[in-house]
Amino acid sequence: MSLxxxxxxxxxxxxxxKVGYADISDVTIMPELKSGVVFYITYPQDILRGMANAPTEEYVLKLVNLNTKLDELGMLCEEYLIERGYKAYAQTKKRLGKDFGEFNSSELPHKTFATKSGLGWIGKSALLTTKEYGSALRLTSVMTDAPLEYGNPILESNCANCNQCKNACKAGAISGIEWNYRLKRNEFYNDKKCEEYALKISEINLGKADTVCGKCIYACPYTQRYMNSK
Structure with missing residues (x-):
């Protein structure tokens, strides 16, 4: 078997x-690391089914759990590659920190790795979206110099005329403009409106202000298909 x-x-x-590999040579923030490893973990179907009035306590607890698990997997991936003689750097939440800049986005987002690897596209909700699981997932990435078998990049959206996430977003954060690889996130999605509403709805639903919502995840038809599959 190959590496x-x-x-x-x-x-x-x-x-x-699911795991993907991407050529990140044109976007890397570490010039010697031109390959990307990206992988995600999906939300369990039972938690999704309970999210009609998102956010829920179960959803938030699982979100935190998945983030922790992804950080652990990121470090395992880094160690795996280093042990085999390659350079690697896992983009864990701990390393990235809490300050994601003006538009709440890291310098090289995990989603960029994902679209470049062919795992999915960016939905109108600005979330990675896949045909298998919708946007019901959390993901992370690792930069490396290892020679990997890259996937075929996805350059355009598969959302077409669907506006379910836009209609579900009470913050008005989703414009309905369809993503393509040339667009920056703030050109089709308003993170400030999302954050403002999330703080309010989490206070109502959870009893404490937090930047979580999940309504757009639940509304996505691809998420619904996964959620209701056996």
Missing amino acids: SSNLRKYLTDHGAT
């Missing part, structure tokens, strides 16, 4: 739902 196959199996054996 790519072995690493994919290693990560899925340790809990990743």
Whole structure:
């Protein structure tokens, strides 16, 4: 088996739902690291089914749990590659910190790795969206110099005329403009409106202000299909 196959199996054996590899040479923030490893873990279907009045306590607890698990997997991936003689850097939440800049986005987002690897596209909600799971997932990424078998980049949205997430967003944060790889997030999505509403609705639903909502995740038809599958 190749390095790519072995690493994919290693990560899925340790809990990743799906793994992709991307050529990040044109966007990397570490010039010597031109390959990207990206992987995600999906939300359980039972938690999604309870999110009609998102956010819920169960959703928030699972979100935190998945973030922790992804950080652990990111470090395992980094160690796996270093042990085999490659350079690697996991973009864990701990390393990235809490300050994501003016538009609440890191310098090289995990979603960029994901679209470049062919795992999915960016929905109108500004979330990574896949045909298998909708946007009911959390993801992370690792930069490396390892020679990996890259996927085919996705350059355009598959949302077409669907506006379910826009209609569900009570913050008015989703413009309805369809993503393509040339667009910056703030050109089709307003993170400030999202954050403002999330703080209010989480106070109502959870009893404490937090930047979580989840209404757009629940509304996505691809999420609904996954949520209601056996």
